[in-house]
Amino acid sequence: MTGLLTTLDLRGTDTSDPHALRSVLPRPKAAEEPPIEQVRAVIERVRVGGDEALRAMTKEFDGVDIDAIRVDPDDVAGAVERIDPALRTALETAHRNIAAYHRAQLHDPARYERDGLVVRELRRPVDRAGLYVPSALAPLLSTALMTAVPAKVAGVHETVLCTAPGPDGKVDDGILAAAAIAGVDEVHRVAGPAAIAALAYGTESILAVDVIVGPGSARVAQAKREVASSGLVGVPSSFAGPSEVVVVADRDAVVEDVAIDIVLQAEHGPDGLAWLICWDEDVRAAVDEAVGRIVATSPRREHIEATLADAGYAVVVDGPAAAIDVANVIAPEHLELQTADSEDLLVRVKHAGAVFCGPWAPASVGDYVAGPNHVLPTYGSARFAGALRVDDFCKHIHVVSLDEAALRGLAPHVQAMAAAEGLAAHADSVRQRVER
Structure with a gap:
């Protein structure tokens, strides 16, 4: 099976003008037509109906009847023993790495003093943080760590996690175990824009939070924007929506590695993007053929094909500089530089959520265990925003004395x-x- 990537030939195109280039590069449909009215309707149902609306929409959208919205704390704690020991070790390793990296983001308070004027800075965490963990298409237990750990490092007193229940009405044990390891205070089995509304406005079971973080579908990302506009809750400036990857590859790249790295982000499902950028027609053809072979045998073939049909591209440009010009305009969530001169190309990168350099650095390592956060900007918001970090859970208060x-x-x-x-x-x- 070949031809899953739509070829976009930009050879001979002046890529140095980002404004002109932006007009010729396609974007996912959801980026151009956000589901605003659908999301607003769900938010209003929760704002008015509280827990009753959450139960009704969990039945409507997830096909599950639930009674108690909050997962029993004993069930959360017990998940650590219920999961496979190898997964527990992996979660504990990831937790250590993520915590160590985010502790490195802490810094001494700023202080400025001159001629009797003193300005100090107080860093204060929010009281209560909402953590959104997608699980409808795949139980993203890693996201429980990526959202909870920086909140805890920041000193947030209460962390509240929302995620979808499975067909049996229960939350995936891997997510519960990750939540327990990260010290999450509450887990609730609601999802989608309804969960975002509950975190923002509060219901009988879920007290309102001060900030909401975490990735999600286009509808979830739009819901965060909507509730942020109310002024009642903070949301990081990035649009943490469906997964994206751009792989820049040259003749030295291993074709199978390039192909699998395109596929691994596409398997999250529709509305994201998965692009190859190269300056060699042989590389384009070989990678496209390899993507087809991988997808044909993938257990998540349906999700991958949906992403690639809408936003799977193989872009051919005149050379390495043009490749980075294109990548900068896309401003992808994940950017992989699988080239012989990846460090030289890195100097030209201006807009990306995270960059993975060289043949031994697949984005999947960043998704799980490297330490930096995998809650990253999508839909081009890497032009003005970055990864989730400790400061997203803090306020910085300046104190002036004379x-x-x-x-x-x-x-x-x-x-x-x-x-x-x-x-x-x-x-x-x-x-x-x-x-x-």
């Missing part, structure tokens, strides 16, 4: 600017102090 001499020295400048803005009380607040 002695009398400092205020006297700065007062004329405050008065001049306040006068220009027509704000008399601002000027008087310093004038009356220095004249007293």
Whole structure:
């Protein structure tokens, strides 16, 4: 089976102008037509109906009748013993690596002092964080770690995880075990935009949170944007939607490795993207043929073909520089540089969620155990946002103090600017102090 990747021949195209290039590069349909009205309807049902609406929509969308929305804490804790020992070891290894990397993001508070003016910074975690873990198409137990660990490192007191129940009404044991290992405080078996609405507005069973993180479908990502617009909950600026990968490959790349790395992100399901960029027609043809062979025998063939039909491309360009020009315009979630000069190409990368350099660094290592977060920007939001990090669970509060001499020295400048803005009380607040 061949031809799953649609060829886009950009040879002879000037790729140096990102604005012009953006107009010729296709994007997933969901990026152009976000499901706004559908999502808003679900959010309103939960806002008005609370737990009753959550149960009704779990039946409607997941085909499962549930009674208690929260998973019993004893069931969560017991999952660590119920899972395969090899998986437990893998989860514990991943937890250590993720925690170590995110602890490295902690830093001393900023402090600025000059002529009696002192400005300090206080880092304060949010009180309660909502963690969304997709599980309808695959139980993403790794996401439980990737969302909970940085929250705990930040010092968040309460972490609340939402994920879909399986056909038996239970949450996957792997997700529960990961939640237990990461110290998650509550697990609830609701999913989709309804779960995002519950975390934002609160229901009888789920108290509202201060920030919501985690990847998801296009509908889940749009739901986070909608609730963020209410001003009641914080959402990181990236659009953490369906999975994306761009693999840049040259003649030195191992064809089977390039192909499997394209497939591994596509198996998450539709609405993402999976692209090859190369400057050699033989490489394009060989990778496309290999992708076809891999997909033909994949247990997730349906999901992969759905992604590739909508956004599976093999782009042929004039050379390495043009390849990175294209990648920068796409601003993909995962960017793999499977080239002999990957470090040289890395210098040109401006927009990507995460970059994997060289033949021994598949994106799957980043998805699970490398340490950096796999909750990454999609749909081009890597142009202005990055991976989930500790600071996404924190506020930074500045504290200002002055002695009398400092205020006297700065007062004329405050008065001049306040006068220009027509704000008399601002000027008087310093004038009356220095004249007293």
